[in-house]
Amino acid sequence: MTDIRKKLVLVGNGMAGVRAIEHLLKLSPEAYEITIFGSEPHPNYNRIMLSSVLAGGSSMEEIIINDLEWYHSHGIRLYMGHTITSIDTAERKVYSDKGIVLPYDELILATGSNPFMLPLPGAEKEGVIAFRDIKDCQIMQETSQSYRKAVVIGGGLLGLEAARGLLHLGMEVSVVHIHPYIMERQLDEPASVMLRKELEEQGMKFLLNKQSEAILGKKRVKGLLFADGEIADADLIVMAVGIKPNVELAQKSGVQTNRGIVVNDYMETNIPGVYAVGECAEHRGIAYGLVAPLYEQGAVLAKRLAQVPTDGYSGSVTSTKLKVSGVDVFSAGQFTERPGTRALRYQDEIEGIYKKLVIQDDQLVGAVLFGDTGDGAQLFSMIKNGENIKGKEKELLLGISSDALASPKGNRLEGMADDEIICGCNGVSKSAIAEAIQSGGCTSVGEIKACTKASASCGGCKPLVEGLLQLYAGDNVVTVKEGICGCTTLGRDEIVAEIRRMELKTVKEVMNVLEWNTEEGCAKCRPSLNYYLGMLWPEEYIDEKESRITNERYHANIQKDGTYSVVPRIYGGVTSPAELMKIAEVAAKFEVPLVKFTGGQRLDLLGVKKEDLPKMWEELDMPSGHAYGKTLRTVKTCVGSTFCRFGTQDAMGMGVRLEKAFERLNTPGKVKLAVSGCPRNCAEATIKDFGVVAIDGGWELHIGGNGGVHVRATDLLCVVKTDDEVLEWASAFLQYYREQAGWNERTAQWVERVGLDSIKEVLEVRENRLALQERILTALSVTTDPWKQIVNEPELRKNFEQLSEMKTV
């Protein structure tokens, strides 16, 4: 059986090329027979993490992005340790240094770049290396065991990372730089000087304004001679002066090259069937050396190869974020002043903070941050969007809004007793928070949360904590831009935008690309990312159960003693004698300690052992009531016109219809509905996320109510005439909430945050409603009942049982 698929060959097994392939597999898994050649004897690893391997933060295994199993399971042939030496573009064949000859239909060049080695006399000596791949890291580690003195040539990003790694390995490190100040491409002089002082304190030495002349030594390097006659002793020299696109193969194969391999907006070279992505490619005159642009290019190329329409790649605005052992540095855009620009600066030598904004025509065009890079992502997105910042300059520079400093909350808090509990969930008093600020040095809500647990559970007391922060920290208050959790400085909107833009498809990938500062996230960001990915890519994202909170993983509510509760779905709160008898029999059979009616017109069977859950679900043979999830919980109804003498409409029928329509829907927070059959509103629809109240000849639709942490009455969204319209508006509202709200943000908070009008404005346009309705139907179409699924799949069911096989050896 011959394979009739087109043959796709990728030259270069690195981040950019493999990323494009991953993308292509998702768009069109069967289109190509894929072969990958890589010179290094490793699968695809995260080159950016090399410095963290050197610094001891990660192991070699941990930085692998795609292990061999991945290649295998996708049917990709991988030639590791093979270098392609020539391409016959006329015959469409590639030749490797180990004698492999392979025909191709489409060829991707992702050859990356090579470290630029200064052509100094003596550069061939032992102990002169670059800082580019795993092998270089290994040499550094080996060298550090028997030698002391290291010299890094190059005071840029790469050089400093290498120097930091060498310091960590216990070597004495001098950084040689040709310019008067380090990192001149990413920083202005004041920030550069602050960084140098900080690094000097950590033990790095700097030799600035130094031109390297020759490398001294016999077989092994002994020292480095400078143009001014001075000599630096060295047992190891690491050259980190830059990278140059690896274009040699393309050049000799007749592919047009400049500094890099020249490509158009679709990553096509001048030769049909030959593409280039990543550091080796030059797009509109720029060869990028950062991850985000390479990923964007990969996405465009994948679409091209899968024949999916794409607008092409139009270049990237880049930002640099560097963290060298606790020093945070950030820069983006055009951060040096030019004619026609103004610069705003803020410098605090005591705190080691420096901030500079460059503004042109009321737009932010560049920024440098030192010491506190919390605002980096926000400023970067402003630079990219080109929004008008007139009148907000000072706020952006100081990170404090003017009215935040004059809050009326202060006075009330001042008069509050010291032992008054601010955080009811974790029992944190006013004085404990005051102490954390005054002697613990907390300057942000996030720090107070980490230090005292105040506002760490339900978050209801966060405004009070903020008020206390202003009260006690006074002028020192640092309004840090808080990320969705401590693992990132990015907010919800930035994360969702980046996932969408770069088409990130797994939690791990999001954390990698968006530079999470923890290895595997935390119990807050993992479920958030899992939700956002499922919301954005409903049909292709595979839900990560290990990133769901406990209740959602076990599809039951965990109780204080480790037992669980079971709430079957009872649509609209309407049951029958047969159903009640079945529930009663199951409760008796499993000796359920407590049977209780919930507030939402259902039955709760409490005190169930985890291992009994699947058995009970099987016997109940009812759908899950999802009483444990960020999803549709209950639809409360009154009797309505079926029996009630005041009822104007069939409330139970509408409730059942809504519940059947939206059950199993993943939402940012839990969603409760209610339907009342007349304006007496016996189902209390006006404190629900979506409430429906019947009037004579129609329905009122209410949104954003809550009867929980902060009681909030709903806002009236609109009045409609037919049952179908109720469904249409409910679908549109719920989908808009799914797409716009942050994880764990209830509709009440969301409506308060974005304002009723902004929601009305979108939903009042019928095309928008229909488009939203279509999207919610897509999201719902891929859901299944979790209880049935667990009952029927041993691989899922095993997690409810203890391990039983035990043998003493």
Add this chain to the structure above:
Amino acid sequence: MTKMLVGKVTDIDIKGSRTVRIGDNVIALFRLSDGEVLAVENKCPHKGGTLSEGMVCGSKVHCPLHDWRIDLHTGVVQEPDHGHVVTYEVEVDQSNGSIYLTL
């Protein structure tokens, strides 16, 4: 000191956990992303939460009851909370995936 065979690596999902009962004591075995298997007593020092049902992030587990974080290598509760849980020695036979627990 007794060493016992308690199961196979494949019995535990990646970033997941399974438990074994030894007398009155329940021990939680975790499998990290890098394949390492670690064992701790299945009881959070705070309010006795079942750690085996918590979320595994790196080599730490978040207790499902109140989000206390416990380092699975050392058993030490992470700041701002304090305490520790008992850890147990685990060996995995790489040739057949058998998990041995030493008590």
